[in-house]
Amino acid sequence: MLHRQQSATASFPTREGVRMKKRSRACEECHRLKIKCDLSTSPAGAACERCSRNAIECVPSAPRLQRDRISELEAQVEQLTRTLRDHSINTTPSRSPASPLEDHNGYILSFLDVRIPLGRQQDLLQLFTQRAGTVWPVIRITTDLDLIRQKSPILLLSVLVYTVTHNAQGTELEVHDELVRHTVHILGEEVIGRGQRSLELVQALLVAAFWNKTTRKGDQGSCYQLIQLAADMAIDIGIAGPSLQPSPVAFFGQHEDPTSSGARRTWLACFVALASCSLSLRRPNTIPWNAHHQECLAVLESIGEPSDVFLCQLVRIVQLIQDIHDQLFLCQIAMFLDGSDYATYAAMDTLKNRVDAWAAQIPPGLSSSQTLKVWYHVALIFIFEPILHTPTNKAAFVAPFLPGRISIKDFPKPANITFHLKLALEALVQNCHGVINTVAEMDPSLVVNLPSFSFTPLVLYSLYVLVTAMVSATDPANTYGQCLARDSFHIEACGLKLRHLSASMRVVDPTFSCYTTRLIDATSWLEQWYSDYTAILQRYESNIAS
The missing domain is CATH 4.10.240 (CD2-Gal4)
Structure with a gap:
């Protein structure tokens, strides 16, 4: 060669x-x-x-051929560069001075536009204001798509990804999962990677936490971490009031108008989110109610806008439930309060009067709200929960509310049933039924739009407490059975109502893209569990009789 x-x-x-x-x-x-x-x-x-x-x-x-392909790729790169340049906009005024001149807004909008067309974005924005934004008005945004794209693209992304079902979003399931994953990455990059602080980011974090979603692979951002990030950022930008000072690195980057309605609304939303964490985990609230919360509440109520009035009622009942937890030591697992003691019942009665007083002052236009009705019943369940406590079982009332955590042995066994204890037991069961019946009567599309973090767990908690009360009352050796008959719990009827609700919600959200749909569907454990428990109880009673 x-x-x-x-x-x-x-x-x-x-x-x-x-x-x-x-x-x-x-x-x-x-x-x-x-x-x-x-x-x-x-x-x-x-x-x-x-x-x-x-x-x-x-x-x-x-x-x-290779040269042609290289030329084609170079042309595509040049086109993408022009697209990003065209979409890029100036940094929003509320961002900190430390923000780099070149931000990610153009990239975020390009990412969103490829997956959800502009026309569809406008429809989903309207859908948010009509549904999720109405039934849970913690965040208020404009329906002017051009304006929100210019001012708050990250908030827009969070709203369009989290607050609507996959079915309403109109995307492929793979695209929906990609949107959920990437939105969390964008939030993390903005907050942690780039150190950004703004009212928009606080609101976007709260949206992602309240309407938290997961992909089919289980990838998601922790709602508890998102809420903590939102609260810390709210303090850093100066909307949390004078008693909570920003960190040194954030001192010169505070929000330009910390007393605006949007700032006050967002800080109250942070309180609701933090209180929800406290109720779910049974841990003390890291930022308890203070004078600035009260001031924000008074200002928004004085404005008199319907959505703000509704938000203020939600805040009032959440703050009251937080107070119930503090006075009855529900967030202190090691602290035991004897539910059969008269002093305990006296404290319960005082708290019940406060809940009734809250219900009496609800404005006439909101008196028929099913959402507020659920919160009313839940507040009373929390008040009477201690009658099911023992020195060793309080941890069983912490989420998640799974059938495997229901104790069939560790429950109170008082020698005598006092009149006050009998009233408390009856009230506990009655209010558990009140939650389940109210939710079962709701429009399924309304339930889907309620926050999976702050609302739906209350339904599971109510069902869990009802079943726990039934177990303690049906023990042949326990005195609770003297005032609570087995058929008074209506477990089968409750299971049927929740099963019908779940079926209706699957029509609205057939791919289970919202956690609310998944959580309600998860109550299907009740039917099989009750059947198994009844069979065991019948065998036990037969053995005793023989």
Whole structure:
């Protein structure tokens, strides 16, 4: 082969009389200049004559098809660069001075636009204000799509991804999962990676936490962490009042108007989120109610807008439930309060009067609200929960509310049932039924739009307490059975109502994209559990009788 190559070289004369080998493809420089490319006679033998003479690196050109593909890719890169440049906008005024000039807004909008067209974005924005934003008005946003894209693109992304079902979103399931995953990444990059602080980011974090979602692979952001980030950022931008000062690094980047309605509304939303964490985990609230919360509440109520009035009623009952937890030591697992003691019942009665007083002052336009009705019953369940406590079982009342955590042995067994204890037991069961009956009567599309973090767990908690009360009352050796008959719990009827609600919600959310749908569907454990428990109880009673 070497001999053949040498022979071929001898057939091409050069100007110096030295014969050279001709390339099969010109080098890049010769191809660019469209001139003849001859291999040099230099010892290296790798460069053409022109490149050797001009001391230029000689690189063989790519095949034509490859060159065409490279040109096509370069054109695509140039087009994407122009698109990002066109979409990029200035940093929002409320951002901290430390924000870099080049932010991610253009990229965020490009990412969103490819997956949800502009027309669909406008429809979903309207859907949020009509549904989720109405039944849980913790965040208020404009329906002017152009304005929110310019001012708050991250909040827009969070709303369109989290607050609507996959079915309403109109995307492929893979695209929906991608949106959920990437939105969490964007929030993390903005907050942690880039150190941004703004009212928009606080609101976006709260939306992602209240209407938390997961993908089919289980990827998600922790709602508890998102809420803590939102609360800390709210303090840093100065909307949390004078008693909570920002961190040193955030001192010069505070919000331009911490007393605006939006700032006050957002800080109250942070309280509701933090209180929900406290109720769910049975841990003390890291930022308890203070004078600034009260001031924000008074200001928003004085404005008198319907959504703010509704928000203030939600805040009032959540704050009252937080107070119930503090006075009855529900968030202190090691602290035991004897539910059969008269002093305990006296405290319960005082708290019940406060809940009734709250219900009496609800404005007439909201008196028929099913959402507020559920909160009323839940507040009373929390008040009477201690009658099911023992020194060792309080941890069983912490989420998640699963059938495997229901104790069939560790429950109170007082020697005597006092009149006050009998009233408390009856009230506990009555209010558990009140929650389940109210939710079962709701419009399924309304339930889907309620926050999966702050509302739906209350339903599961109520069912869990009802079943726990039934177990303690149906123990043949326990005195609770003297005032609570087995058929007074209506477990089968409750299971049927929740099963019908779950079926209706699956029509609205057939892919279970919202946690609310999944949580309500998870109550299906009740039917099989009750059947198994009844069978065990019947065998036990038969053995005693024989």
